[in-house]
Amino acid sequence: xxxxxxxxFVAGSTASSLALGLTRPSGAATAETEPSGPDVIDVVLSVNxxxxxxxxxxxxxxxxxxxxxxxxxxxxxxxxxxxxxxCTVLVNGRxxxxxxxxxxxxxxxxxxxxxxxAQTGKLHPVQAAFIDRDAFQCGYCxxxxxxxxxxLLGEGRALxxxxxxxxxxxxxxxxxxxPHIVDxxxxxxxxx
Amino acid sequence: xxxxxxxxxxxTPAALGAVASGRHARFVAGGTNILDLMKVxxxxxxxLIDINALPLRSIVRRGDALHIGALARLSDVAADAQVxxxxxxxxxxxxxxxSPQLRNMASIGGNVLxxxxxxxxxxxxxxxxxxxxxxGCGAIGGMNRQQAVLGTSDHxxxxxxxxxxxxxxxxxARIHIDGRAGSRDASIRDFYRLPGETPHVENVLAYDExxxxxxxxxxxYGGNSTYLKVRxxxxxxxxxxxxxxxxxxxxxxxxxxxxxxxxxGTIPWRSLEAETLLSNAPxxxxxxxxxxxxxxxxxxxxxxxxxxxxLAQRTLIRALEMVVERQ
Numbered sequence: 001x002x003x004x005x006x007x008x009f010v011a012g013s014t015a016s017s018l019a020l021g022l023t024r025p026s027g028a029a030t031a032e033t034e035p036s037g038p039d040v041i042d043v044v045l046s047v048n049x050x051x052x053x054x055x056x057x058x059x060x061x062x063x064x065x066x067x068x069x070x071x072x073x074x075x076x077x078x079x080x081x082x083x084x085x086x087c088t089v090l091v092n093g094r095x096x097x098x099x100x101x102x103x104x105x106x107x108x109x110x111x112x113x114x115x116x117x118a119q120t121g122k123l124h125p126v127q128a129a130f131i132d133r134d135a136f137q138c139g140y141c142x143x144x145x146x147x148x149x150x151x152l153l154g155e156g157r158a159l160x161x162x163x164x165x166x167x168x169x170x171x172x173x174x175x176x177x178x179p180h181i182v183d184x185x186x187x188x189x190x191x192x
Numbered sequence: 193x194x195x196x197x198x199x200x201x202x203x204t205p206a207a208l209g210a211v212a213s214g215r216h217a218r219f220v221a222g223g224t225n226i227l228d229l230m231k232v233x234x235x236x237x238x239x240l241i242d243i244n245a246l247p248l249r250s251i252v253r254r255g256d257a258l259h260i261g262a263l264a265r266l267s268d269v270a271a272d273a274q275v276x277x278x279x280x281x282x283x284x285x286x287x288x289x290x291s292p293q294l295r296n297m298a299s300i301g302g303n304v305l306x307x308x309x310x311x312x313x314x315x316x317x318x319x320x321x322x323x324x325x326x327x328g329c330g331a332i333g334g335m336n337r338q339q340a341v342l343g344t345s346d347h348x349x350x351x352x353x354x355x356x357x358x359x360x361x362x363x364x365a366r367i368h369i370d371g372r373a374g375s376r377d378a379s380i381r382d383f384y385r386l387p388g389e390t391p392h393v394e395n396v397l398a399y400d401e402x403x404x405x406x407x408x409x410x411x412x413y414g415g416n417s418t419y420l421k422v423r424x425x426x427x428x429x430x431x432x433x434x435x436x437x438x439x440x441x442x443x444x445x446x447x448x449x450x451x452x453x454x455x456x457g458t459i460p461w462r463s464l465e466a467e468t469l470l471s472n473a474p475x476x477x478x479x480x481x482x483x484x485x486x487x488x489x490x491x492x493x494x495x496x497x498x499x500x501x502x503l504a505q506r507t508l509i510r511a512l513e514m515v516v517e518r519q
Contacts, residue, residue: 058195058196059195059196081228082224082228082291085291088293094296096297097294100222100294101223101297102198104200104242105223105242148292155292165427166426169291169292169426169427170291170292
């Protein structure tokens, strides 16, 4: 019997419910029975330097494509409405909330997720600083915090504690690790 | 989200053709508002038209105005050197809008059309004349702490949510609109519609028209401006009250002024009354208090939001003082 853990179970259940959701009525469509959704659409997503060809329902957000279609579960779904930042990814180097954009809108874009932050097996300075500063507790928001901080360093605006608090305000931490997160971002700023 | 068809427009005419295809269609740019509203079922388009490929992102001087493409992102406009020099109030308002991630996504055109954050508008289980005309207003007599005190009606008291639009009102921006019949401009003064008896009609944009850009007429004293936003927490929150102010001051006397309030109006609230009182008056606290009283002269509280009438005045006075201090 194949080994079953929580993630494989959840992934399997999700896949089957999505398949059900995509089942289309057969036979001639009338106004009332017209399929409620369009056909799936092909899209190629470039994630962490690799291209992935997908056929997806237009409703699939970039976040759901990453997690449920590509198995990159490092990017987290917190609020799913753009208020928590757990789903932060970089698109062409800029940080965005992947829950409020459709996967189909990102053909040709360069997408970087938490899985692509470390380079050649070496932790990114932000990742190392988060470990050094103990900048997390439960860890659910952490990948979003780290990707957002990488984006912030690229913007060159992590100048002092107040600036980091302001520019990291799109990432909520319900454990309240903000003081250590600010420390970590400032450390990483000095290291880069 | 309801199922929908998806189209990617490669040109403005293609986008305008797609929206007139007969299906209930919506344009998507940044997606931060429309996709959020689709998730909660407030918006249910049959067709979503991605307009991000349209060449509408530039920020350029055109004649005596600064033209901002509708698809420029909030973060790009906030960082633009021309905007920062000519209209500090715009850069400040944008930097205090939403979060860094959302500012990288949200477009200028979308922000102008941003829908209210009134909880009744977003909750399908409640009454809302803006979302479902004729069902009533849950906020009147309900949770209305965040809602408007200016420009309200018996049918709607929803606050306009945009910070940027408050500065556009103060700066007399022009909204550039493309339709299949051609192009037209609307003054920001005429663009937004008071709720009245039809709160679901929020502006003069027709269903099949597209905002292509916003122009800010250069203002000699635009550089002497600010935007002050008062909110429940320091970052990432909508305004309880805000003020966009520009002052032309010489020898302690205000020659001309621009004033608009946010967080308190059903539309971005330009106050010509305050501007008139400020003009040719000494730049003193007494003058500012008179102007602030005039700005909220017609305000009406609905219980929980009564405090906004005082807060709006204090916000405006403080904003005026900040501009004077910066001189």
